[in-house]
Amino acid sequence: GRTVAVKHIQNKHFTLSKTIRKEVKEVRQLDHPNLCKFMGGSIEVPYVSIITEFCPKGSLSDVLLNDDIPINWGFRLSFATDIARGMSYLHQHKVFHGRLHSRNCVIDDRWVCKISDYGLTTYRKEDSEASNNGFGCGDVNRLYCAPEVLLGSSSNMTPAADVYSYSMILVEIATRSDLNSVSTVGCPEGHDLLSPPVGTCALLSEKQLIKRCWAHNVAMRPTFEQVKKMLDKMNPNKVSPVDLMMTLMEKYSKHLESIVAERTQDLLQEKQKTDRLLYSMLPKPVADDLRQGRTAEAQSFSNATVYFSDIVGFTQLSGASTPHQVVNFLNQLYTTFDDIIDNYDVYKVETIGDAYMVVSGVPKENGIDHAGEIASMALDLVNVCHNFKIPHKPNTQLKIRAGIHSGPVVAGVVGTKMPRYCLFGDTVNTASRMESTSEALKIQVSGTTADLLHTLRGYVLTCRGTLNVKV
Secondary structure (H helix, E strand, O other): OOOOOEEEEEOOOOOOOHOOOOOOHHHOOOOOOOOOEEEEEEEOOOOEEEEEEOOOOOEEEHOOOOOOOOHHHHHHHHOOOOHHHHHHHHHHHHOOOOOOOOOEEEEEOOOOEEOOOOOOOOOHHHHHHOOOOOOOOOOHHHHHHHHHHHOOOOOOOHHHHHHHHHHHHHHHHHHOOOHHOOOOOOOOOOOOOOOOOOOOOOHHHHHHHHHHHHHOHHHHHOOOHHHHHHHHHHHOOOOHHHHHHHHHHHHHHHHHHOOOOOOHHHHHHHHHHHHHHHHHHHHHHHHHHOOOOOOHHHHHOOOOEEEEEEEEEHHHHHHHHOOHHHHHHHHHHHHOOOHHOOOOOOOOOOOOOOOEEEOOOOOOOOOHHHHHHHHHHHHHHHHHOOOEOOOOOOOOOEEEEEEEEEEEEEEEEEEOOOEEEEEEEEHHHHHHHHHHOOOOOOOOOOOHHHHHHHHHHHHOOOOOOOOOOOO
């Protein structure tokens, strides 16, 4: 199953009106990397709720106030840019947030900041009224409220009000402090409106951006498109968010190690997650060598069995499908394959397009059992095709063809950027030819592999006769 986030709405009565249906339709169509994806909802009283994508790192406020997480200025700019991009997208689609604050900006498992609680104004109306449109007196959310809204001269559902709320988030990002601890707000009747201090901001340009965004004159506040351009100028090197994430994770790991006495269990869990990811990309001995700074030398294996398969008619299927449908289909199919091969002594080398490559006897030698492991695995993979439903073409029968060959190979890590564990030698080429000259829902094995399977016993093979195979 998939973990989701559930927000309960304090509705005592609920009617699925035409307006709510329209809101739900509009929100479902919103799709952006910096928006927390709306997935559905419950309309049964008293369980009225909104279901969205789950972001495991918690809210931006949680991350900023957690001193155990070191966040450099590059990463803070990344958070600010993520929010600006998401809000710009919402405003382009005429959706105004009205409740923007650091607790409904959430962080996913890749440290990308996403906006939640947007849209569905009528759906969550009673819940909003319970907190006085999200900015009730005595509520810390008032700190994010634009002056014109506090004075009652404007609605909070305007682009300018969202930009003002964004300026408050920028103060939190700059200071890594709770707004309650750096400012106090008087009652709107007294016109003692918020003017947060920015003396602790590290960047002059960020101070200027904050001051522009919280300007009391609505016309002086920039749009989110303009905010994006200003943030781009602050980050001229265009540091990749992935690089920032890796830097953060490295510092986070070192920080955890420094307090290992009191956080041993947390450190162990994080290390296990990293190891699982690393060992899913490279064989364990090779990954350990690279992690310890040693060069992974290429190795020769005197006998191994290589498996190739591809999808029959994949070109025609792709031509009649959208790219998203093709990716979704291949992901479901090869996730199913990955679950099956876990039951065998094999190593998945790679997938290229619709091609699936597996080896046994590498990197751990296993006598002549490699031929039987690959053969049994291949039978299971072909068998699963009979019941597998192509998501967007459920009436089309999935067919793969497979080829197997045994012989010597050389294996090693190639490259330093996204290193891959690759196989080389005539055995690989021959296995590929066995696949390309095979037939739908059939497994073609070479004479060498057939001899090993006869030795192992338990496999029924049918001789196909002489076949021209270009190697």
